[in-house]
Amino acid sequence: MTPVDRSAGLLAVTMGDPTGIGPEIIAKAFARDAFRPCVVVGDVAVMRRAIRQCGLTLPVAQLGDPEDARALPPRCLGVWQPTALLPAGLADLTMGRVQAAAGRAAADCITAAAELALAGRVAAIVTAPIHKEALAAAGVSWPGHTEMLQALAADAGEAPPEVRMMLANDELAVVLVTIHVALRQAIDLITTERVLRTIQIAHRAASTQGQPAPRIAVAGLNPHAGENGLFGDEELTVIAPAIAAARAQGINASGPYAPDTVFMRARNTASHPGEFDLVIAMTHDHGLIPVKYLGVEQGVNVTLGLPFVRTSPDHGTAFDIAGSGLADPASLQAALRAARRLVANWPR
């Protein structure tokens, strides 16, 4: 494997489920703001259909090699079709339906993009939304991108990398200890080891983004962070020891804080400077409720801990409006900007 030159900064964007809004938001994002150099890993006919659905005129170039994207003129959308992607009439699939062929194509694009990233041929992956049921219909069992990329990275390396999901918008950055599991099971997964690893992964990621000593707030699990064991003892027995261990390693972590106010305290706006740079949330919804509250179109999902940069919009395939040209590309644009920023600071 050749040394990675991430400064070259080629971004790969996976098209997502071809019958969801992914191709449309990619087309709109590029029409608004040409991110270069950038290659769409997807199906050329699907991308052309999306451009028409959005009423845009945007030239499309089918690339023989992803890196040819560097040589494209501005505002020309470079699309590279992975060899695994069968010319299966993807652009003829009905929009907004769970279909095995769509799930298969979405998975093939993710796999191909991950292989490019692992080989150092692209600097980052930005993933458009996939549909879990379409993946399942295609025999792909991962509950989401995060788990799939983790497995692909593990295939390439010696041990599966421990990853965490970060959701961020202009005001708030949250890293999750647990994600796509039942709440009962999530509580069982919250161990001192896992909380400490999350703090460490978050600290390392934030440190690479120009925050040498990020102020990390660790939220509790229970109402009022348990009120000294009155409403649950996970704060005392699990979370506080992880914070102490992180602090002993020189990490500026504090808490556990009451979940209902810690996100408000971390919220950073011109009129309300945040008390913390990021918040560690114990559960999927403790963390995602505040990030999404002001509107999902603003949020970015960053997978921390992978051997490459990966961001995505924080919404789904929106099957109800797919094909209408109505989808808002703002979150994908934010994901592209975040990927660009992370690539510039990523440790080599």
Next chain:
Amino acid sequence: MTPVDRSAGLLAVTMGDPTGIGPEIIAKAFARDAFRPCVVVGDVAVMRRAIRQCGLTLPVAQLGDPEDARALPPRCLGVWQPTALLPAGLADLTMGRVQAAAGRAAADCITAAAELALAGRVAAIVTAPIHKEALAAAGVSWPGHTEMLQALAADAGEAPPEVRMMLANDELAVVLVTIHVALRQAIDLITTERVLRTIQIAHRAASTQGQPAPRIAVAGLNPHAGENGLFGDEELTVIAPAIAAARAQGINASGPYAPDTVFMRARNTASHPGEFDLVIAMTHDHGLIPVKYLGVEQGVNVTLGLPFVRTSPDHGTAFDIAGSGLADPASLQAALRAARRLVANWPR
């Protein structure tokens, strides 16, 4: 018991923990906007000290009977000392400390105010913040106002009324299925019966506030509302049947919705009309995180299901700033306005 004439609309405000910010926010709220008729149930010397701490000049009248508040001139603060409240030098207590005498006094004021409300002598109670540990130090075991008022109402009636906590600000109203218990235990408490009762109590309360068919969104418990049983089955086995039962009774309830987006969808602003009038949240923090995210000073806590109206600010005693005169009365002012509005519409 004489018939309740709630149109008379006398509000009782309990002073809260005398060493917390309660007395100060009461003084500031009255100096800014005289809510009349209104009586403070508390200690005269404590209220005088709070007025001084805030640098205000506000005349205080010690009332022989709570209803004498109706005859006070504008901007005169009427204080009624319950007979149980011992003249124990409350105004000499150190500010911002857990003290048994302070907890005892706070509890005595709540008890006296509840008795006034149950006797129909006041139309509503607005409660300033108490400190749980001070209550405990005084031998009072309730974890909060809600549970205490529920017990006091039960003493007066035949069965304990089933109550629910509603948190609301200008954008969002949330009613909680579970509150002050460990998250593990909260999950066990979420039954079809309990969710249905919450929907019914919320529907009845909203219906009295000029919303004849309130649109009630029911949040799920698990990430993505369980994705059809993939991440937990409480949505399928517990929550959906409660929604179906409520709909069979003519209630406009829907869901279960993914917790991470339902609050955003319900958020009601000039530029973003909410899809729902209120949201039923399964846990304390799913509901309170979004209500508090934009700043606690805006929120109001309403106890639904009691035989009288009760509201409160949605913050605590703030011992760290108590006595400094810095406390923000905005949430108490919102609670006073909400109580006034609820009293006007309350069924008699």
